[in-house]
Amino acid sequence: MTSNWSVGRQATIFVCECTIEARADFDQAGFTIADQILSVASDTYSWRCDTTTYAAICDLPDRPATARSLSEALNDLRVLSTDTRIPVHEERLLGDLLADLAAGNASPGMKASSR
Numbered sequence: 415m416t417s418n419w420s421v422g423r424q425a426t427i428f429v430c431e432c433t434i435e436a437r438a439d440f441d442q443a444g445f446t447i448a449d450q451i452l453s454v455a456s457d458t459y460s461w462r463c464d465t466t467t468y469a470a471i472c473d474l475p476d477r478p479a480t481a482r483s484l485s486e487a488l489n490d491l492r493v494l495s496t497d498t499r500i501p502v503h504e505e506r507l508l509g510d511l512l513a514d515l516a517a518g519n520a521s522p523g524m525k526a527s528s529r
Contacts, residue, residue, distance in 0.1 A: 437463035441501035460487040
């Protein structure tokens with residue numbers, strides 16, 4: 415079954431040919447959405463949808479390195495979240511996401527663009 419998100423946006427992403435930074439909740443539904451994004455935009459980057467962010471929010475003692483591509487980050491997240499079984503929704507990191515946007519960055523480490 416295709417989510418409402420993908421039905422309305424897959425064609426737009428495919429035609430757009432732009433850099434895409436995506437994030438989703440750290441749970442099975444979020445992983446499904448990320449998979450759907452990757453199905454039409456395989457070179458999507460992760461925006462705080464990674465093991466470092468997940469480990470920090472869950473207060474895990476070991477914070478693994480983060481992959482920059484959404485595909486690699488998603489693979490790492492599946493392994494880590496299977497071990498921890500702690501779902502995390504976007505609201506838990508809303509302050510960080512808003513700070514990224516206010517700074518003109520879609521993700522930490524990205525330089526602000528001159529839009």
